[in-house]
Amino acid sequence: MKTVAMVSDITDGGAAIACRRLAGAIKSRGVWTVRWLAGTGDPRTGAEVVSAWPPLFALLRFRLAWRLGGARVRNRAWATLHNAAMAAAVRRQMPSVIHLHNIHHGLSFDLVRRLLRKVPIVWTLHDMETLTGSCFHSGSCRAFTDGCRQKCPSDALLNLSAGPPSKEWSCREAFYRKSRERLVWVAPSQWMYDQARARFADSMRVELIHHGIPSDIFRPCPDRAAVRAALGLGNCSGPVLMAAAHSFSSEFKGADVLIRLMAILAERMPNAVLVILGDWPPEKKPAAGCCVYAGRIVEERLLNLYYNAADLFVHASRFDTAPLVLLEAAAAGLPAVAFAVGGCAEMVQDGKTGFLASEISASALAMAVERFLALAAPAREAMRSACRERVERQFSPAIQAARHEALFEDLVARKQNNARSG
Known part of the structure; x- marks a missing residue:
């Protein structure tokens, strides 16, 4: 049975809930196995958590930075260790597809680039952070479509832990250009789909798949x-x-x-x-x-x-x-x-x-x-x-799960065809 590995840095909030529900819907269909990578998952899905110790060198470097560094150095060291553990988990049990959700708190673009060499990746856009130079919401600004060179407006919501927006945008653009064949974006609303299309034009694949809502739980009460x-x-x-x-x-x-x-x-x-x-x-x-x-x-x-x-x-x-x-x-x-x-x-x-x-x-x-x-x-x-x-x-969970599974199957088939032709 093929396996999809879910990755989300957070376990509460709307994005985490949507991720958990999707994992449960896919698991209930019995076609794909769902696992969480590096202990980031929510046990309420019943999915197996795949974790692994990072390399010894990464552990020693983390301990040294934690002992000698300040808050910024410690945060960076924790992110580095988190990425090392994630990479080790992938090596331990290689999934067929990786599905990324919110990864604002640790997973690096460098690791995503390395994972793409081994496994196709689907990335759901729960906000605009990955489309821009690090704005969760760009407000009235449209500079994310062409370099983020303007000063961010007051109505934009910035990721303050990231670097200068124009530099972040350029680094991400270089990564995206090399990832077109094996990275697919999923937008949960037409509006987000339109933003992604404005950002990438025809250079990257973007799919519109709405969130699924469990209507057996959320339903009208008669009295x-x-x-x-x-x-x-x-x-x-x-x-x-x-x-x-x-x-x-x-x-x-x-x-x-x-x-x-x-x-x-x-x-x-x-x-x-x-x-x-x-x-x-x-x-x-x-x-x-x-x-x-x-x-x-x-x-x-x-x-x-x-x-x-x-x-x-x-x-x-x-x-x-x-x-x-x-x-x-x-x-x-x-x-x-x-x-x-x-x-x-x-x-x-x-x-x-x-x-x-x-x-x-x-x-x-x-x-x-x-x-x-x-x-x-x-x-x-x-x-x-x-x-x-x-x-x-x-907004049926069954429709959402089926469309994701079809996307996963397509990516796996493309990977196999490329391997044969290569």
Whole structure:
């Protein structure tokens, strides 16, 4: 049986969840074996973890740097050791394909280049960091299509651990030029696909494969009143709004927008409640409006109950590639309002599964909220049904897994053909 090795430097957040779900979907089909490389995996997939000790020289060099160096030297030494362990794991049990996800915290481009000599690689774009000179999000800047020579704008989100953007871009471009035959990019949204095409034109292969949402877990509950009572929201007499993120500490997640939104709604509908899921900075608590802070919800069935308790999902992020929370909410039959940024404009179909705000502001988001709440009950129910139907049709884990497997098979076949002709 062919093997795909999943690699992700992080085990929480949207990218890690998407990676874990894909691994589980592929494993359940029984065609490909799924393994994690160098202990980076999530045990909840049930996949085998393949790890290995790095060479003795790498261990000795790491111990010396850790003892004598400062924080920057230690971080670099840890990254070097991590890469050595990853390379040793590949040598120990060679997979048919390697599938990279977020690797911002250690895996080097030099190691990826060396791995490509042995194994084809599929790389999923969860943000723009690998397309640019190290910006997770380029904001209004389009310089990533031609060298990143301009000064980064204020609305860009930079990877501060990387070097100068133009230098990073040039190094990556040199690597990409040599990797065209055995490296394939996967974009989880049409918007990200368009960014990748703008970056690479026709020089590299890019595939559009949407995230899969487990609709057996995220699904509508028949009795919303009972769900609210179970979650301690039974006394809410007005509309219940919901916002969710892994963490709202980044300004891109829109905590400040939610604060202003609730201040606006407090004047127009005093009984409105905003349920906030995720880590919320204490210093950013709204001065007006009624908010319920539920914290970070890890258990997915409990998260589904919160989706079912709400009337509307509010996504205030200033940037998102393909936000899982919007798709999870839709699977539970929960319409959403959001800004028309990144993949949000694709995840929310304006007027069908929710509404998109006309601009990035709290007042525009408030208008979108009021637009939904003004709908008659039959129109709201129709929108709820449209949310669920779209997820089942377009964001199925089985479809996602099958498309990835077809991509893996194609890369393996190309490698074998090249070996015969070479």
